[in-house]
Amino acid sequence: MNAGDAPDIRALQADIVIVGGGGAGLRAAIAAAEANPQLDILLLSKVYPMRSHTVAAEGGCAGVIQLHDSLDAHFDDTVSGGDWLCDQDVVDYFVHHATEENLRLEHWGCPWSRKADGSINVRAFGGMKIERTWFAADKTGFHILHTLFQTSLKYPSIRRCDEYFCTDLLLEDGACAGVQAIDMRNGTHTLIAASAVILATGGAARVYRYNTNGGIVTGDGMALAYRQGVALRDMEFVQYHPTGLPGSGILITEAARGEGGVLTNSDGYRYLQDYGLGPETPLGEACNKYMELGPRDRLSQAFWHEAKAGRALATSRGEAVNLDLRHLGEARINERLPFIRDLARTYVNVDAVHEPIPVRPTAHYTMGGIQTDRHTATALPGLFAVGECASVGLHGANRLGSNSLAELSVFGRVAGEQAAARASQGPAVDPRRLLARAQDNAAGWESLREARGGEHLATIRDEMARAMEDGAGIFRLPGQMQQTCAKIAELKGRYRELGLVDRSRVFNTEWLNAIELGNLLDVAEAMAHAALARKESRGSHQRIEDFPERDDAQFLRHSLVYRAADTPRLDWQDVVITRSQPAERHYGAAGQQESKP
């Protein structure tokens, strides 16, 4: 290409394009291939699929399997865990299909941990009344992802574009008609025409400074949809995981507590009993919904209060509390939590068999995302979204651990089938009709690659991450929230003055990081504004100073954020309530009282 010419575009065609090779994208691809083997399915990902962040999930994947458990119980735990902001029809569909999908993974080879007799074993997990978390030691996501990736290789109709970075959605006649991506090996702008597009791009916790997410988890799909006028829903709800390693934010799975680990403050005291989660349970006997197995939002909030009261430990990596596993003994730790032992040893130099692991809350999971209906369809015809990038209505104001891995399979399958149905009917899209738009887009990305402004990428990124922690963190305080909104607006302005150094087209990660930063800023904006608009406290969204109570009269509604010129536009959507009326969330002894007839 010569200066001034329209950028070269490579044009491809498929029936279905799936953006994202994590658990959700792979499950969708397999479902589409099974629904109609004639369809040409293209799976595109900015990393090789097995690098996707699903790989890092440790603890487990929900699905009712024990005789004394029931779908109703799973439904109740999910809805109350989500502080009644879950769409109950969606939760019903989910609990009905989770076990089936776990079994399907088993049939595809997933090495779920077993009991001595060879049947499936389940473990306790926070907020779940009865054990229903399937696990593969403490590498559940790793095994699910590799099983799905390897199984996907069976289907000749699934083609892959590995290390392609999706930059745009392409529209025609008001419908999504394909995507545009950069081939990272050589910088080629590539358009892929398709009558159905599935976004499965994962979460966005990289907008925060301390987080459990991989470097690639930058909210790209959310930003892609947002820019086309699709609403982002419930974006104010971001889950802090109570047990990350201080400094890096690397996750120590909740399964460590499910197996009987306890949290203590600098006095060696199990402080959770002071936060409505008691009474204290015996050491090593984890008890569902009590103490360490309370829901994540409560545990993270308790840490915040302990730290404020000066009862956190000061470590060289910042404030922390202790996660003590010593009483479990070496054999159990090695059997159930081998990866945790390895992580603690490697990253904080602690052997969990002999010493407690220092932990602190870190940003972990985005409950909200691209608004979809219960069939994973967005408001833009032809565009589907699934997995952590989507808001299908399952998690409400707080996700229960192990529901999200199950979500990938349950709704990944739905997305694949829905996209297959659309692609089987519709006429193929002619890529030539998308060319002019793709060239315009490419010209924009080319000018970013050549950007010569005075602003520094890493500085903007770090300032954003700090601002989000200050104003959209565990507790959202009045003045700070406004400051964060203002800061994000300022950073968006400065982003336009970015200066990049790397002019290469070959694996130019500076350029790609700059595109990711643009996406992160859009997502941060949506989160901060949704948080400001929700004038109540619910689930992970806590405004202890100005609106400390839940306000069902006004806010038993999903927030919707639409992109607009200056500040985003807010709207609201009713929650689907079928059979569980909002009640108070009780854990510990209070929860026991309440569940008695």
Add this chain to the structure above:
Amino acid sequence: MTETVTVRVQRYRPEEDQEPWAQSFEVPYSEDLSILDALNQIKDQQDPTLSHRWSCRMAICGSCGVMINGEPRLACKTFLRDYRGKDALEVRALDNFPIERDLVSDISGFIDHLETVQPWLIRSDEQPVSAGAYRQTPEQMQRYAAFSQCINCGLCYAACPQFGRDPAFLGPAALTLAQRYNLDSRDEGASQRMNWLNAEAGVWSCTFVGYCSQVCPKDVDPAAAINQGKVASDINYAVNLFNILRGKDDA
């Protein structure tokens, strides 16, 4: 004054450089700093043109394999403290793979090999999901457990002299993956996979150096998998011969 460490990083930009070359950076020393952290600091603060792959920073996604002082390692699981007091700390792209740019190797050949070995559960009678889970005891799982821990980082390929000589060699991780399914009590595909194991690029190419197992960051022990594959392939060969001698042509 804060202590610093000199990190020599291999650079190669195909549009400008004929050959890879080394560039030195000073990085402030800290006990916790991984080589990956150091590379990210260099990229953020000193030279944004440095390219390397990474994501999870917790040794599970398999992205960040590089040569560190000549040894294949995960950058996120190797620390500055391990090289304190050594003369040099040198980071290069993985051996035995073509370089795309700087520390980024072209691993597509390795991924193709993984895909070759039919790494999925093969059964003659696919049970419906409604029939429930296949039974598999912890002991049965133990037989293949280690071989299922592979994160596809490619370090063993960088360590493998045979793969260095002949990129068509399926190599440690792909052969281990075949073995992972062959040993799974739920699988019945071993005879199909035997075609690959027996082929010229299969187990018999391995000259049993064993360095692959030493460098594996996940204790997968690919050398053991290949060795077991050789035994299986031997038995398969003997059975085939026996059947041929008996005049059975379905051997």
